[in-house]
Amino acid sequence: MTFRERLFATIRAARPVLEEPGVLVVGSEVPNLLEPGASSTLVVSQDLDIGVPVARHAAVKRQLPALLPHFEPSLDDPSVWTPRSPRLLELNFVGVDASQDPAEAYVFEDDQLPLLVFGALSLVEPGAELDIEGSRIRVPRVAGLLLEKLVTDRTGEKGDRDLLVALGLLMTAASAELDEFVGAYGRLRPDLRHAVRSNLTLLSLIDARAGMPDPRPQRAAVAQLLRRVEERGEEPR
Numbered sequence: 001m002t003f004r005e006r007l008f009a010t011i012r013a014a015r016p017v018l019e020e021p022g023v024l025v026v027g028s029e030v031p032n033l034l035e036p037g038a039s040s041t042l043v044v045s046q047d048l049d050i051g052v053p054v055a056r057h058a059a060v061k062r063q064l065p066a067l068l069p070h071f072e073p074s075l076d077d078p079s080v081w082t083p084r085s086p087r088l089l090e091l092n093f094v095g096v097d098a099s100q101d102p103a104e105a106y107v108f109e110d111d112q113l114p115l116l117v118f119g120a121l122s123l124v125e126p127g128a129e130l131d132i133e134g135s136r137i138r139v140p141r142v143a144g145l146l147l148e149k150l151v152t153d154r155t156g157e158k159g160d161r162d163l164l165v166a167l168g169l170l171m172t173a174a175s176a177e178l179d180e181f182v183g184a185y186g187r188l189r190p191d192l193r194h195a196v197r198s199n200l201t202l203l204s205l206i207d208a209r210a211g212m213p214d215p216r217p218q219r220a221a222v223a224q225l226l227r228r229v230e231e232r233g234e235e236p237r
Helices: 003-013 029-034 054-067 119-123 142-151 156-172 175-185 190-203 216-230
Strands: 024-026 047-053 071-073 080-083 090-096 105-108 115-118 126-132 135-140
Touching: 003 029, 003 047, 003 126, 003 135, 024 029, 024 090, 029 126, 029 135, 029 156, 047 054, 054 090, 054 115, 090 119, 115 119, 119 142, 135 142, 142 156, 142 175, 142 190, 156 190, 156 216, 175 216, 190 216
Parallel strands: 024 135, 047 090, 090 115
Antiparallel strands: 024 047, 071 080, 080 090, 105 115, 126 135
């Protein structure tokens, strides 16, 4: 079974939650879904991240029983739902709060579905609605999700994976989406702009990893994007 087949099967199984208004697919699977034909070759991780607006938490929680034939909540972390079949991917629920400071995070407490609300996800806005074999799901606008990956200060394996997700987004982005990214970057405060430039620099140097997008052929594109944001200067415009 190919990764694409597993991803599509997971989307079908999680359809009751994914089609809830306001819910977004975020994270590493977005570049896979944005490839032509959702070809899903930009594999970075083996899970599906589901962004839940805190204002929609109650509505999403009401849909959780519909997942039980295919998934079950982890005993250690009920925001993670593990598949009952190896043909499916793990589900990770994360919180989205548009009012949150991008550099901060908090826990939305709930006995059944607690959410870690990542502040950087406040930069994400709803984008295209995709039809994946009859399932209607929504992904973020590329510019915002790319910013989210590049303002997040992570190190080690997780940090490298986030950079490779950013690379996947860059590889699928249209020129207008990159223009939107540069414009949104220009409206960030200085510490977040510094984080974006630092992470783009790291991305231009990162080594290839087995089974993940190869950054080496894309270094010129990364360097060009870095030059564009550097030309914006230090102060928000």
